[in-house]
Amino acid sequence: MSTRPVPPTSELTQPYWDAARRGQLALQRCEPCGHRPFPPRATCPSCGSSSLPWSPVSGRATVYSYTIAYRPPHPAFAAQLPLVVAIVELEEGPRMFTNIVGCDPADVEVGMAVVATSEPIDGTDMVLPVFTPTKENGSSD
Amino acid sequence: MSLRGVAAVVGLAERAPQRYTEGETNLELLSGIAVDAMADAGIARDEVDGLLVHPIGGLPGFVPATVAEFIGLRPRFAELVDLGGATGAGMVWRAAAAIGAGMCTTCLCLTGTRRRRRRPSSVPGDSGPDPAARRPRSNPPTRDRSPHAEFDAPYGMVGANVGYALLANRYAYEYGLTDAQRAKVAVDQRRNANANPAAFFHDQPLTIDDVLGSDVICEPLRMLEIVMPTAGAAALVITAADRVADAAQRPAWLLGAGESVTHSSFAQAPDLGETGVGIAARAAFSSAGVDPADIGLASLYDCYTIMVLLTLEEAGFCKPGEAGAFVESHDLTFSGDFPLNTHGGQLSFGQSGMAGGMSHVTEAVRQIQGRGGERQVGGVEIAYAHGNGGIIAEQVGLVFGADR
Numbered sequence A: 001m002s003t004r005p006v007p008p009t010s011e012l013t014q015p016y017w018d019a020a021r022r023g024q025l026a027l028q029r030c031e032p033c034g035h036r037p038f039p040p041r042a043t044c045p046s047c048g049s050s051s052l053p054w055s056p057v058s059g060r061a062t063v064y065s066y067t068i069a070y071r072p073p074h075p076a077f078a079a080q081l082p083l084v085v086a087i088v089e090l091e092e093g094p095r096m097f098t099n100i101v102g103c104d105p106a107d108v109e110v111g112m113a114v115v116a117t118s119e120p121i122d123g124t125d126m127v128l129p130v131f132t133p134t135k136e137n138g139s140s141d
Numbered sequence B: 001m002s003l004r005g006v007a008a009v010v011g012l013a014e015r016a017p018q019r020y021t022e023g024e025t026n027l028e029l030l031s032g033i034a035v036d037a038m039a040d041a042g043i044a045r046d047e048v049d050g051l052l053v054h055p056i057g058g059l060p061g062f063v064p065a066t067v068a069e070f071i072g073l074r075p076r077f078a079e080l081v082d083l084g085g086a087t088g089a090g091m092v093w094r095a096a097a098a099i100g101a102g103m104c105t106t107c108l109c110l111t112g113t114r115r116r117r118r119r120p121s122s123v124p125g126d127s128g129p130d131p132a133a134r135r136p137r138s139n140p141p142t143r144d145r146s147p148h149a150e151f152d153a154p155y156g157m158v159g160a161n162v163g164y165a166l167l168a169n170r171y172a173y174e175y176g177l178t179d180a181q182r183a184k185v186a187v188d189q190r191r192n193a194n195a196n197p198a199a200f201f202h203d204q205p206l207t208i209d210d211v212l213g214s215d216v217i218c219e220p221l222r223m224l225e226i227v228m229p230t231a232g233a234a235a236l237v238i239t240a241a242d243r244v245a246d247a248a249q250r251p252a253w254l255l256g257a258g259e260s261v262t263h264s265s266f267a268q269a270p271d272l273g274e275t276g277v278g279i280a281a282r283a284a285f286s287s288a289g290v291d292p293a294d295i296g297l298a299s300l301y302d303c304y305t306i307m308v309l310l311t312l313e314e315a316g317f318c319k320p321g322e323a324g325a326f327v328e329s330h331d332l333t334f335s336g337d338f339p340l341n342t343h344g345g346q347l348s349f350g351q352s353g354m355a356g357g358m359s360h361v362t363e364a365v366r367q368i369q370g371r372g373g374e375r376q377v378g379g380v381e382i383a384y385a386h387g388n389g390g391i392i393a394e395q396v397g398l399v400f401g402a403d404r
Helices: A014-021 B026-041 B063-071 B084-100 B147-151 B161-175 B179-193 B208-213 B241-246 B276-288 B305-314 B323-329 B345-349 B354-369
Strands: A026-028 A054-056 A060-069 A083-090 A095-099 A113-120 A127-133 B007-018 B050-053 B077-080 B106-113 B216-218 B231-240 B252-261 B297-300 B382-389 B394-401
Touching: A014 A026, A014 A054, A014 A127, A060 B161, A060 B216, A083 B161, A095 A127, B007 B026, B007 B084, B007 B241, B007 B354, B026 B063, B026 B106, B026 B231, B050 B063, B050 B084, B063 B077, B077 B084, B084 B106, B084 B231, B084 B252, B084 B354, B084 B382, B084 B394, B106 B354, B161 B216, B161 B305, B179 B208, B179 B305, B179 B323, B179 B345, B231 B241, B231 B354, B252 B276, B252 B354, B276 B305, B276 B382, B276 B394, B297 B305, B297 B354, B305 B323, B305 B382, B345 B354, B354 B382, B354 B394
Parallel strands: B050 B077, B050 B106, B297 B382
Antiparallel strands: A026 A054, A060 A083, A060 A113, A083 A095, A113 A127, B007 B231, B007 B252, B106 B231, B252 B394, B382 B394
């Protein structure tokens, strides 16, 4: 459980959050061109199609970059310092913001292999996908 | 249509950054700086027929009309520019383009912000406190929101520190970069600020050790390489080539411009080496018909030290990956071999909202006009000003020349 700015969802993005609540990371996949857009779109930014059904992804990713915040970037994080904010690159291609959890912040590095896990948001029934180092970790970027 | 020689900056005004303002509204601030800029240019209010402004907190819409009426203008070209830190630079080429297209002859570009002691909402993309973001499960599903609030802010990607720290760590991973190399940028710029009475940190010297000894805010970025928010304002008067001779100041001709917008969320940014910084800069240089080597003054957006380093190489002042070595081997002060941000940069001058980005333009103009005072660089014929918005999201490059 952690306090955070609560994500304002929409009809478009609801499948993402429904999947997250089931412990899954799901993304759209463009039916005609196979592109996996993130964040969710109404039209494919690659080919323009509006046929963008949702499907689960592997949850495997590598750390594209990270920082360790020693001051809260938002008051909600005041009790969670130091906070590792990262961009991860999913095995399926897209990059997304996340937190790296379940390890010493000093051990996080660019290129580190990570896997998606779930973090309930305090005071809501929402679950936020976050990432944690894979068990047999090795640099793979 | 090339913009080269179509128009020139012939007047400017800038209010020295201060930490806070009391009482004054943004409209009052902007009208004051507008009057000062017209006076500097020696151009009467009824000669101004173009107005460029930026979004103003508290005004949900109708911004150009509101500002125009408040100042007493009836422009034939009224523009709202919304490019974050690139807004001021973005105003300049838009003004020249409107003049070149015959829509108007003399434009006023206004930037500035007041700053109260109480902190406003710090969630980017929000214009104010947002109860919906704190009240679970009550967000109207059809309300337009930036995806940033949904997919970035919940992780702590709020404000700019986190984003530029991510940029710095990625840069260091790809190319190698030391803390001292970043600090060198802040230190040389402070020496410039020490020669600029308007700079917020004018009276405070700074050493590499000071920077390295300051608190780490977002690893690797330290307090003294992070810009400080201030209140202030800056305005330009830009007029058509055939009006330049009527103005009170020497012209700083716009020779070329480039612009690029590549993303909103930093997670969706292009890879290093392919950012909009280079796209905008290359377009500016090629439209001006000059090379980076021709530049006598670089006035590069510096919300953080890493931004200067990135811009130096992506704009072509040095090779990719060599920015750290470049700043170590060059004297970046006004008396040095590569004069950079001679007003102190925003890091030492202060960041007064959109006027912070505009300060890079006003300094380029001043140096071209020979109005740099104690920090005047000898014989600046061509200057480059770069604006940057968001987390390297919006980019504008401008080339100015003393001659048309």
